[in-house]
Amino acid sequence: MKLTATGLLVFVALVYVLATWAEHAGAGVWTGYVAAAAEAGMVGALADWFAVTALFRHPLGLRIPHTAIIPTKKDQLGVSLGEFVGENFLSGDVVRDRLRAVGIGSRLGAWLAEPDHADRVTAELATALRGALTVLRDSDVQAIVGEAITRRADNAEIAPGLGKMLEKVVADGGHKRVVDLVCARAHDWLVLHSDSVMDAVEGGAPGWTPRFVDKRVGERVYKELLRFVTEMRDMPGHPARGALDRFLADFAADLQSDSDTRDRVERLKSEILGRSEVQDIIASAWSAVRQMIVAAAEDERSELRLRVRASLLSLGRRMATEPDVSSKVDGWVEGAAVYVVTTYRAEITSLITDTVAGWDAEHTTRKIEAHIGRDLQFIRINGTVVGSLAGLLIFTVSRALGA
Incomplete structure (x- = not known):
C-alpha cells in the first residue's frame, strides 16, 4: 500500500x-x-x-x-486507554445493564436443568471437594475443630438443656426401659455371684461375732437383696421405681432452676472437656468426617452426590421457569460483578497501563x-x-x- x-x-x-x-x-x-x-x-x-x-x-x-x-506518547496512550476502559466498560451501571440484558439466571437454569449438565457439575464439585480436602492439613483442621467445639461447649450452659430433656424423658416414661435393663442385669449378676455377695457381707462383720452367725447374716442379706431386685424387676409399680421417678423428676427440675446443681454440672463439663482423652476424640472426629466425605465424593452412586445432583436439577428448573428465582440469581451475579469492577477497577486498568508501558x-x-x-x-x-x-x-x- x-x-x-x-x-x-x-x-x-x-x-x-x-x-x-x-x-x-x-x-x-x-x-x-x-x-x-x-x-x-x-x-x-x-x-x-x-x-x-x-x-x-x-x-x-x-x-x-x-x-x-x-x-x-505510548505510555500516555496506555494510561488514556486504561482510563477509557475503566470509565466506559468497568463502571457499575454498564456492567449491571449488560448482565441484566444477558439474563444469566434463566440461561444458567436452563443449562443446569439438563441431566447431563447436572452430572458434569456434580462431578466437578466432587473433584473440587476432594482437592480441597487433600490440600488441607489434618493437624490444622483438627486443631480448629477441637478449639471450636471446646469454645462452643464452654460458652453454652448445658444444665438447662439436660434438665428439659430429662424432664421429657421421665414424663414420656422413656427411662423405664433403662430401669428394666438395669434391674434385669442386676438380678442376673446376683444369681451368678451369690458367693461373692455373701463373702463381702461376711468380711465386713465384726471380728467378735461367730462365723456361723456371719454366714447366716450373709445369706439373709443376699436373699433380701435378691428379692428386692427381683420384685423391682417384675413389678412396674414397685415403690422403689416410684422413688426413682420422683428423684429423676426432681433432678430435672434442679438442672433447670437450682443454681448450685447447674454450677456443679458446669464444673463437671469443664473437667470432662479438659481431659486429654476427650480432646483426642474431638480432634479425631475430623479424620472420620474427612474419610466419609471423600468416600462419598468418589462414589458416583453415593447419597451425597445423588442429593447434590437432584438439588442442581431442581435449582435449574426453578431458575428457568420461576422469574423470582432467576431475578434473585441475576441480582447476586450483578452485585458480585459490580463489587469486583468497582473494588478492583484500578488493578484491572493498571494491567492495561503497565502492559503498554512495558512494550x-x-x-x-x-x-x-x-x-x-x-x-x-x-x-x-x-x-x-x-x-x-x-x-x-x-x-x-x-x-x-x-x-
Missing part, C-alpha cells in the same frame, strides 16, 4: 511536469487545468504522507514537534502500523485524489472569474 500511494504521488508529479511542459509549448488551454489538478494532487499527497508518517516516526528523520506520536516503543510502533497502516495509506491515496479534484475546481473557478 505504501508503494501504491507513493506511486500515485510520482504519477501526479510526472503529470504535472508533462502538463507544465505542454502548456509552455503551446499545446492548449487544457494543459493548465491538468497542471493545476496535478499540482494540487502533489500537495495533498505530500501533506497526507506527512500526517500519516508523523503518527509512527519523525518524517525524513527530522525531529519536528508533534511527530512520532505513537512511540513518544518496546519501536516494536509497538511496527505492530500498530502493521495492523492499521494499510488503511492509513488510503488516506494518502484519497489525499492525492481529493487534492487533484480540489485544485482542478479552484483553477476552474479562478479562470472563470478571471475571464
Whole structure:
C-alpha cells in the first residue's frame, strides 16, 4: 500500500511536469487545468504522507514537534486507554445493564436443568471437594475443630438443656426401659455371684461375732437383696421405681432452676472437656468426617452426590421457569460483578497501563502500523485524489472569474 500511494504521488508529479511542459509549448488551454489538478494532487499527497508518517516516526528523520506520536506518547496512550476502559466498560451501571440484558439466571437454569449438565457439575464439585480436602492439613483442621467445639461447649450452659430433656424423658416414661435393663442385669449378676455377695457381707462383720452367725447374716442379706431386685424387676409399680421417678423428676427440675446443681454440672463439663482423652476424640472426629466425605465424593452412586445432583436439577428448573428465582440469581451475579469492577477497577486498568508501558516503543510502533497502516495509506491515496479534484475546481473557478 505504501508503494501504491507513493506511486500515485510520482504519477501526479510526472503529470504535472508533462502538463507544465505542454502548456509552455503551446499545446492548449487544457494543459493548465491538468497542471493545476496535478499540482494540487502533489500537495495533498505530500501533506497526507506527512500526517500519516508523523503518527509512527519523525518524517525524513527530522525531529519536528508533534511527530512520532505513537512511540513518544505510548505510555500516555496506555494510561488514556486504561482510563477509557475503566470509565466506559468497568463502571457499575454498564456492567449491571449488560448482565441484566444477558439474563444469566434463566440461561444458567436452563443449562443446569439438563441431566447431563447436572452430572458434569456434580462431578466437578466432587473433584473440587476432594482437592480441597487433600490440600488441607489434618493437624490444622483438627486443631480448629477441637478449639471450636471446646469454645462452643464452654460458652453454652448445658444444665438447662439436660434438665428439659430429662424432664421429657421421665414424663414420656422413656427411662423405664433403662430401669428394666438395669434391674434385669442386676438380678442376673446376683444369681451368678451369690458367693461373692455373701463373702463381702461376711468380711465386713465384726471380728467378735461367730462365723456361723456371719454366714447366716450373709445369706439373709443376699436373699433380701435378691428379692428386692427381683420384685423391682417384675413389678412396674414397685415403690422403689416410684422413688426413682420422683428423684429423676426432681433432678430435672434442679438442672433447670437450682443454681448450685447447674454450677456443679458446669464444673463437671469443664473437667470432662479438659481431659486429654476427650480432646483426642474431638480432634479425631475430623479424620472420620474427612474419610466419609471423600468416600462419598468418589462414589458416583453415593447419597451425597445423588442429593447434590437432584438439588442442581431442581435449582435449574426453578431458575428457568420461576422469574423470582432467576431475578434473585441475576441480582447476586450483578452485585458480585459490580463489587469486583468497582473494588478492583484500578488493578484491572493498571494491567492495561503497565502492559503498554512495558512494550518496546519501536516494536509497538511496527505492530500498530502493521495492523492499521494499510488503511492509513488510503488516506494518502484519497489525499492525492481529493487534492487533484480540489485544485482542478479552484483553477476552474479562478479562470472563470478571471475571464
